[in-house]
Amino acid sequence: MKSLKLDDEFDSGVLNIALDTLKIGKQALVFVNTKKSAEKTAEEVSKKIKTESEELKILANDALNALSRPTKQCERLSFCIKKGIAFHHAGLIEKQRHLIEENFRSGAIKIICCTPTLAYGIDMPAYRAIIKDLRRYTTHGLSWIPVLDYMQMSGRAGRPNYDKEGQSIAIAISSGEKEKIEEKYLNGAPEEIYSKLAVEPVLRTYVLSLIAASFTTTKKQLFDFFDKTFYAYQFKDLRRMHATITKVLELLEDWEFIMSNGDDFSGANELGDEKLKPTLIGKRVAELYIDPLTAHFIITCLRNGSDKKLDDFSFLQMVSHTLEIRPLLKVGVREYDKIQESMLEVSGFLLENEPSMYEPEYEDFLNSIKTALMLSQWIGEQDEEFLLEEFNIRPGEIKAKLDIADWLLYATEEICKIMHYQSLIKEIVKLRLRMKYGVKEELLPLVRLENIGRVRARMLFRNRFRDIKDLRNADLSTLTHLLGEKTALSVKKQLGQEKLEVPENKRKGQISLKDWEE
DNA sequence: GGACGGTGAAACTTCAGGTTGCCTC
DNA sequence: GAAGTTTCACCGTCC
Numbered sequence: 001m002k003s004l005k006l007d008d009e010f011d012s013g014v015l016n017i018a019l020d021t022l023k024i025g026k027q028a029l030v031f032v033n034t035k036k037s038a039e040k041t042a043e044e045v046s047k048k049i050k051t052e053s054e055e056l057k058i059l060a061n062d063a064l065n066a067l068s069r070p071t072k073q074c075e076r077l078s079f080c081i082k083k084g085i086a087f088h089h090a091g092l093i094e095k096q097r098h099l100i101e102e103n104f105r106s107g108a109i110k111i112i113c114c115t116p117t118l119a120y121g122i123d124m125p126a127y128r129a130i131i132k133d134l135r136r137y138t139t140h141g142l143s144w145i146p147v148l149d150y151m152q153m154s155g156r157a158g159r160p161n162y163d164k165e166g167q168s169i170a171i172a173i174s175s176g177e178k179e180k181i182e183e184k185y186l187n188g189a190p191e192e193i194y195s196k197l198a199v200e201p202v203l204r205t206y207v208l209s210l211i212a213a214s215f216t217t218t219k220k221q222l223f224d225f226f227d228k229t230f231y232a233y234q235f236k237d238l239r240r241m242h243a244t245i246t247k248v249l250e251l252l253e254d255w256e257f258i259m260s261n262g263d264d265f266s267g268a269n270e271l272g273d274e275k276l277k278p279t280l281i282g283k284r285v286a287e288l289y290i291d292p293l294t295a296h297f298i299i300t301c302l303r304n305g306s307d308k309k310l311d312d313f314s315f316l317q318m319v320s321h322t323l324e325i326r327p328l329l330k331v332g333v334r335e336y337d338k339i340q341e342s343m344l345e346v347s348g349f350l351l352e353n354e355p356s357m358y359e360p361e362y363e364d365f366l367n368s369i370k371t372a373l374m375l376s377q378w379i380g381e382q383d384e385e386f387l388l389e390e391f392n393i394r395p396g397e398i399k400a401k402l403d404i405a406d407w408l409l410y411a412t413e414e415i416c417k418i419m420h421y422q423s424l425i426k427e428i429v430k431l432r433l434r435m436k437y438g439v440k441e442e443l444l445p446l447v448r449l450e451n452i453g454r455v456r457a458r459m460l461f462r463n464r465f466r467d468i469k470d471l472r473n474a475d476l477s478t479l480t481h482l483l484g485e486k487t488a489l490s491v492k493k494q495l496g497q498e499k500l501e502v503p504e505n506k507r508k509g510q511i512s513l514k515d516w517e518e
Numbered sequence: 519g520g521a522c523g524g525t526g527a528a529a530c531t532t533c534a535g536g537t538t539g540c541c542t543c
Numbered sequence: 544g545a546a547g548t549t550t551c552a553c554c555g556t557c558c
Binding site: 033034035036037089090115116117119120136137138142205287288289290324330332333334392400406407410411414429432433436448 | 530531532533534535536538539540541543
């Protein structure tokens, strides 16, 4: 351990070290424990920097206009990038993350304040890893992060590709904390690694897939397989492990994902030679790679729904109440009544049986309602800034939720096929398309065209171009005015009408995309 | 006297991230 | 547990 000599110009250690890093012409990653804190730290450093370059202005502009309408997050990021500083966390969209990483590599961006997103497997020219927070919030309050996490963050400094040496700097706020950090992180040993197979959803998924792929066809083979895993090596008590697996088998049979030729699994425990076979639906569930519990939940919901009036919200809430989509949006204290009110409005459409207010599951259930409301607003054409204000969810997180919801709806579609719920499939396909583009149903014919997303489609619709037929009948000059020359030509080309001339004058009285954006 | 605005203390709220899969509609 | 945000009491100013 070395001590660092630098000017203590400000009362914030991070700020001083960050500015010193710039002074010596190097780059740094600053690790903090929340998204908000990453943004704030980046902003504070940015405010101390006077210089701006043309290159950075262009980058800042790219970051600002990464979405159809800039969110507050985009504005904040853009302000920082102008000064050569950035923040990085899961709330940013892919395009912005990529822009930051690439330009940190090129040297244009000097400092990134980040959550642990950048701690794993990233090779970047950071001379310093400044670790501001070594404690993180958990269910039992604030606790020290694992030594392994500390090592991952430190490991980002001084990569062999870029530097001969690097510095990892941990920030302590008191001398007591300094001692603790030295003992635990600098001189201590990293934690043991534990097998993840012991986690129930993982065990369920693997037991089913082993049977579905006919890799293990008897209970004995299944036990033999697990006996050789790292999980068994660590767990040691094989009898107890076999009991756990037997329990999983019983569940899978109850849910009709597997069949056995014995009466039940517990009876033939000692022999273990009864045949295990997947059912048709069990095989598909394994292929879809969703947790069998989720699959069972979906099947139960679909059965419930057969005598109900269904709505988009029915499906959105169903996928919002699965393990896969976690963490759910949390219902805050102030919005509790509002969400509960919304829940009452949609309760007639819900596929699952709603828990009573007094059950412990109620909180989670209400969170699933909030999550589904967010998805519902998205397909109602609300944009990222609206969702950020209304649901406190950032653009990158919206994208992640949409991806998982899409995967689960696809799985639902496949389950419907096997269960012969043909009428539902059409609705789900439509819903998935609406989620992909973030549009109301009426825009679906338009967004199928390349280069036409939610904004342009809505604008065309407002100008009475509501389907392919309308667009085919439209003259190129009108479309050019609305969409710009390139897009208009591309649309006409897709409609098989490419041999058209570009008009000279705009048609009067049309609202162009530009007017629309203003 | 009341509306308004600024200030600071107190009360309250919130808090990382990532992998899996399938299909291109 | 701590940082950030909201609320609220309090005070001074202006009309």
